[in-house]
Amino acid sequence: MTPYESISKLQSAMSASIIGQENLVNRLILVLLADGNMLLEGLPGLAKTRAIKTLSKHLDCELSRIQFTPDLLPTDITGTEIYQPSENEKFIFQQGPIFSNLILADEINRAPAKVQSALLEAMEERQVTVAGKTYKMDNLFMVMATQNPIEQEGTYPLPEAQMDRFLMHVIIDYPDDKAELSILRLNKKEQQNTLKESKSVPETIPQQAVFDARAEINQVKVSEEIEKYMVSLVSATRYPDRFDKELAQWIDFGASPRGTIALDRCSRVNAWMEGKDFVSPDNVHAIIKDVLRHRIALTYKARAEGISVNQVIDKILEVVAVVA
Structure with missing residues (x-):
């Protein structure tokens, strides 16, 4: 089975x-194929939780769930040294849930x-x-962080420096009525299977399939024109006055070079997942909102007028010339 077939x-x-x-x-x-981390809202x-649990069930890997609460300590994530008087080395490092x-x-x-x-x-x-002492993570490693957009009391907004470290910021919404009906029926079916005590174990995809896929993705071609186009898109978030007066009134500050790198990586993965060996402008457009959404800060004027980041990115796509 080829890496594409496995994925x-x-x-x-x-x-x-x-x-x-x-x-x-x-x-x-x-995000898994791009070797990044995802913020899911x-x-x-x-x-949200079901998604990553399902991924771990069908992929030969380990999953750790960390419930973030106000009383959590950094060592609850990373692990800590424990005193062991019976051992030759008195202090032994006990790994935290981050080691998965x-x-x-x-x-x-x-x-x-x-x-x-502690996650940074x-x-x-x-x-x-x-x-x-430094302890290395496994080669296959991905953080999927979630946050609830409706409850802000007792929360600590993520600083921009940490937001920038997420490859993508994905926002999901309610399913449509047809999908919700299928969800209802699926839930009933799963409950029936639980009552029957089904012990069937799903066939898992080996981790090597992910590494092989990444190797093929690295070979996906990005032309010089596409590279310049991605740089121009990011440049429009930093110097909007050079592209459009209205855009300049909406953007406070733009994406860092991580944004350009993320556009390149995600565009190549998107092209590979579509069975292509080259990146087109459509591949850039398909992922740009999730890549730049958390890397653009809006001005007070934009927020007061109800302008969303998605609208700003749509405007950027409109004013930046598309390569041939």
């Missing part, structure tokens, strides 16, 4: 279990900044430093 099989298995959230399934696999009950392949950081904005920052080194450097 397609994984996506199909997830879609069968997560109904009405095709974009969520697509983005979860895309949505109302309660929209299959897939990390579900549930309601990340409920923990204070000190705890949120692991997300960016793929390592954790405790008591002066």
Whole structure:
């Protein structure tokens, strides 16, 4: 089975279990293949937790779930050294839940900044430093952090520096009526299978399929024109006055070079998932909102007028010339 066939099989298995959230399934696999981390925002009950659990069920990997609360400590995430008088080395490092392949950081904005920052080194450097010693993460590693957009009391907004470390900021909404009917029936079916004590174990995709897919994605061609187009899109978020007067009134500050790198990586994965070996402007357009949404800060004027980040990105796509 080729890497493309393996990933397609994984996506199909997830879609069968997560109904009405095709974009969520697509983005979860895309971020995994791009070797990044994802911030997922949505109302309660929209299959955020179910999505990453389903991914871990069909992929040969481990999953850790961390419920972020105001009383959480950084060592509850990274782990800590424990005194063991019976051992030759008196202090032994006990790994925290961050040492896993897939990390579900549930309601990340409920923990204070000190705890949120405990994820930074692991997300960016793929390592954790405790008591002066560095411990490497597994090669397959992804953080999916969730946050609830409707409850702001008792929460700690993520700082821009940490937001920038997420490859994508994905927002999901309610499924349509047809999908919700299918969800209802699926839930009944799962309850019946539970009562029957079904012990069938689903066939899992090996981790090597992800690494092989990443190797093929690295070979996806990006022309010089597409590269310049992506740079221009990011430049429009930093110097909007050069492109459009109205845009300049909406943007306070724009994306960092991480935004350009993320556009490139995600565009190549998107092209590969479509079976192509080159990136087109359509691949850039398909992922740009999720890539730049959390990297653009709006002005007070834009917020007062009810202008959303999505509208700003639509305007950027309108004023920046598309390559041939």
